[in-house]
Amino acid sequence: MLTIRDKAPVTEPERQYYFMDLCKEHISRLAEELGHQPTCCVTTFGCQMNARDSEKLVGVLERVGYQLIEEEEKADFVIYNTCTVRDNANQRVYGRLGALKNKKKKNPHMKIALCGCMMQEDVVIEKMKQSYRYVDLIFGTHNIYKFAELLMASFEEEGMVIDIWKDTDKIVEDLPVERKYSFKSGINIMFGCNNFCSYCIVPYVRGRERSRASADIIREIEALVKDGVVEVMLLGQNVNSYGKNLEENITFAGLLEKIEAIEGLERIRFMTPHPKDLSKELIQVMKKSKKICRHLHLPVQSGSTAILEKMNRHYTKESYLELASYIRNEIPDISITTDIIVGFPGETKEDVDHTIDVIKAVEYDSAFTFIYSKRTGTPAAAMENQVSEEEVKEQFNRVLETVQQVAAKRMSLITGQVQPVLFEEINNHDASMLTGKLSNNATVHVKADSSMIGKILPVKLTECKGFYYMGELV
Ligand code: 5AD
Ligand code: SF4
Numbered sequence: 001m002l003t004i005r006d007k008a009p010v011t012e013p014e015r016q017y018y019f020m021d022l023c024k025e026h027i028s029r030l031a032e033e034l035g036h037q038p039t040c041c042v043t044t045f046g047c048q049m050n051a052r053d054s055e056k057l058v059g060v061l062e063r064v065g066y067q068l069i070e071e072e073e074k075a076d077f078v079i080y081n082t083c084t085v086r087d088n089a090n091q092r093v094y095g096r097l098g099a100l101k102n103k104k105k106k107n108p109h110m111k112i113a114l115c116g117c118m119m120q121e122d123v124v125i126e127k128m129k130q131s132y133r134y135v136d137l138i139f140g141t142h143n144i145y146k147f148a149e150l151l152m153a154s155f156e157e158e159g160m161v162i163d164i165w166k167d168t169d170k171i172v173e174d175l176p177v178e179r180k181y182s183f184k185s186g187i188n189i190m191f192g193c194n195n196f197c198s199y200c201i202v203p204y205v206r207g208r209e210r211s212r213a214s215a216d217i218i219r220e221i222e223a224l225v226k227d228g229v230v231e232v233m234l235l236g237q238n239v240n241s242y243g244k245n246l247e248e249n250i251t252f253a254g255l256l257e258k259i260e261a262i263e264g265l266e267r268i269r270f271m272t273p274h275p276k277d278l279s280k281e282l283i284q285v286m287k288k289s290k291k292i293c294r295h296l297h298l299p300v301q302s303g304s305t306a307i308l309e310k311m312n313r314h315y316t317k318e319s320y321l322e323l324a325s326y327i328r329n330e331i332p333d334i335s336i337t338t339d340i341i342v343g344f345p346g347e348t349k350e351d352v353d354h355t356i357d358v359i360k361a362v363e364y365d366s367a368f369t370f371i372y373s374k375r376t377g378t379p380a381a382a383m384e385n386q387v388s389e390e391e392v393k394e395q396f397n398r399v400l401e402t403v404q405q406v407a408a409k410r411m412s413l414i415t416g417q418v419q420p421v422l423f424e425e426i427n428n429h430d431a432s433m434l435t436g437k438l439s440n441n442a443t444v445h446v447k448a449d450s451s452m453i454g455k456i457l458p459v460k461l462t463e464c465k466g467f468y469y470m471g472e473l474v
Contacts, residue, residue, distance in 0.1 A: 012145065012172045019148040020064050020176075026155045027065035034076070034109060040066035041075035045093065046083025048271065049206075049235050050116055052186035053144055054081045057115070059176035060147050068178075073103050077111045082118035084201055086373035090118055097132055104134055111154065113137035115144060119164060120205035123376065133160065140164040141206055145172035167207040173216050181424065183454030184231040184267075185224050189217055189255065193237035195274060197301070198312045198379040199344060199372060202237055209238070211246050214255055221262055230456065231267035231422060232259070239270050240277040253282045260291050266456055267422065267439070268292045272299060275323055276314040287331050295365075295441040296327060299339035303358030304351035307344055310383070317354055324362040335365035335410070335440035342399050343372035343392035345383035352395045359402045365410045365440065366467070367403045371396055404466075411442065412464045418474055421459040423452045443468040 009015045030038050040061045044054040057079060058068055072078055078100060083089040097112075104110045112135045118124050119140045128135055137154040139146070142165040154161045171191070179185050190211040193203045221232055234255075236242060242252040252273075259268055268291045273282070275298055286292045302308055305316040315323075324336060340355060359367070371392050374381045419438050427433035427445055434448040436459070445468065446459055459471040 008149075013174050016145065016148045016172070016175060019152045020060060022152050023064035023148055023155065026152070030076075030109075031065065037067045038065065038076040039069045039074060040077040040079070041069055041072045042079050042081065043072065043096070044081045045089050046085060046117065048186055048233060049188070049237070050081050050083060051180070052188060052235060053116070055177050055179055055186075056144060056175060057081065057147060058178040060151070062178050063176050064148070064151070072100075076107070076109050077113070079113040079115065082114060082116035084118040084121060084124075084205060084375070086370065087375070088373070090124070093118060097135070101134055111136045113154070115139050115141075117141055117202070117205040121376075125162065125164060129160070135160055138162045138164070142168040145170075145175060169210060171210060171212055182228050184233070184422070184424070185229050186233045186235050187217060187220060188212065188236070189234045189239065190236035190242050194241070195238060196312060198310060198383075199341065199375065201375040201378055204377055206237065209241055209245060211242050211244065213246060214248060214250050214258060217255065218258055218262065221259060221265065225262060225264040228454065230265065230454065231269065232265065234259070234268065234270035237272065238274045240273050240279070240282070251279070251281070253279060253285045256282070256285050256289070256292060260289055265291060269295065269441075271297050273297070275300065275320055278323060280326070283327055283330050286334075293439045293441065294331065294334045295337070295439065296334055297337045298324070300355075300358055300362075301339060301341050302344060302347070302351065303355035304347070305354070307347055307351050310346065310380075311344060312379075317358060321358065321361055333440070335442065336362055337441070338362070338364050338367045340367055340369045340399060340403075341372050342369060342396040343387045345372075345380055345387065346385040347387055347395070349395065352398060355399060356402050359399070359406055363406050363410050364403060365442070366407045369396065369399050369403060408466050411466065411469075415461050415464040415469070418458050418460045420456050421446065421471065422456045423448060423454065425453065426450055444471045445469070446471045446473060448473055
């Protein structure tokens with residue numbers, strides 16, 4: 001007798017749609033059993049790439065008949081899309097999983113699934129097998145497209161279903177996606193990273209670089225625009241490498257020009273470019289563009305050439321500063337933001353002085369500052385001179401203070417101006433206000449009606465509050 005697996009189509013995405021149909025039948029039986037439509041809750045840790053992956057998970061879950069809810073304790077299906085870039089992200093997942101154990105006891109129907117970067121680590125899988133036996137399904141970053149098939153497997157099989165791939169060269173198009181926002185969307189343009197910065201675990205958990213064909217990207221954006229999207233965020237670990245493994249002859253700057261031509265699209269953002277291969281061509285494309293936002297996130301990580309070398313970043317303090325000043329000269333109204341790591345092995349106070357020099361010279365509009373986190377398997381984890389927590393704290397505070405001073409100064413420069421704002425959501429503290437974004441990515445709070453969500457309207461920036469503005473519709 002043929003099993004359901006033998007009958008499944010071998011080509012993708014048809015195979016996954018076949019399993020979605022099977023899951024749907026299962027969920028409708030479950031609904032009868034439970035007396036309500038089964039509910040699901042998706043929790044995302046980490047970066048925008050994960051946020052986009054979670055939209056793909058929700059796309060499948062809703063299609064097979066789950067209702068998406070916010071309250072985890074009421075959910076029949078709970079999934080954590082995990083991050084492992086720093087150890088505290090892992091610890092949060094372990095903590096939340098521990099708490100879920102009791103909830104599952106109260107609701108035996110509850111299914112628990114884990115996916116994302118943390119699951120690509122062997123030590124994590126071992127720990128799951130040992131101490132978290134109540135988890136039903138575990139998969140990784142390379143086979144997320146198989147979610148429907150794996151979900152069906154976990155409905156059919158007793159115990160933990162685990163499917164982790166080491167790497168892939170596969171990109172599956174045209175699977176369902178359920179966007180969190182109707183008017184903006186992330187778009188994967190490439191997957192993986194080949195840079196191997198010595199502190200970073202991403203290349204080990206996200207695999208080698210693979211770009212999507214430009215025609216697929218354009219087709220996806222055109223469909224999104226027809227569906228009401230006005231802003232896209234192009235996603236990749238190192239967007240400057242876009243196109244390198246494709247047969248078609250295209251660069252990231254070339255891709256941006258094609259996207260610019262899409263009628264109805266208003267704003268284009270992207271992240272993250274690597275400073276080592278940010279081309280002047282890209283800056284020129286940004287300069288003449290009407291749609292690319294006036295924002296460049298350009299992670300510096302450290303201002304010390306010696307540390308940058310140990311980080312395997314392939315640029316120096318001087319070359320980074322030269323690049324930043326070229327950008328500021330070409331596009332004066334651009335905001336430049338960054339990521340900084342403090343406490344890399346061997347980092348001295350003098351190294352941090354160099355980082356502070358760079359912050360002051362570039363005048364970042366904002367910056368994410370991280371304390372170095374040792375990631376097993378990366379070259380930096382094996383380096384001598386790991387810095388003590390006490391020393392890091394002191395240096396971290398110096399960096400943070402400088403960032404805050406510089407950012408507040410930059411922010412105050414445009415107070416009083418009128419700028420277009422994309423209204424994104426109702427303000428967390430005051431329901432009569434909306435929160436929106438300027439082209440340069442700064443946040444603005446404005447008294448406005450919820451019907452304006454998703455619209456781009458001119459706003460006067462009446463007051464700068466350090467990290468955000470208060471504004472008025474004009
Ligand atoms: N420790 C601290 N921060 C890290 N990042 C990446 N790896 C580590 C690590 N091991 C930071 C970098 C990167 C951002 C996404 O996370 O600054 O740009
Ligand atoms: Fe990590 Fe460096 Fe790749 Fe960014 S470019 S994901 S920091 S290895």
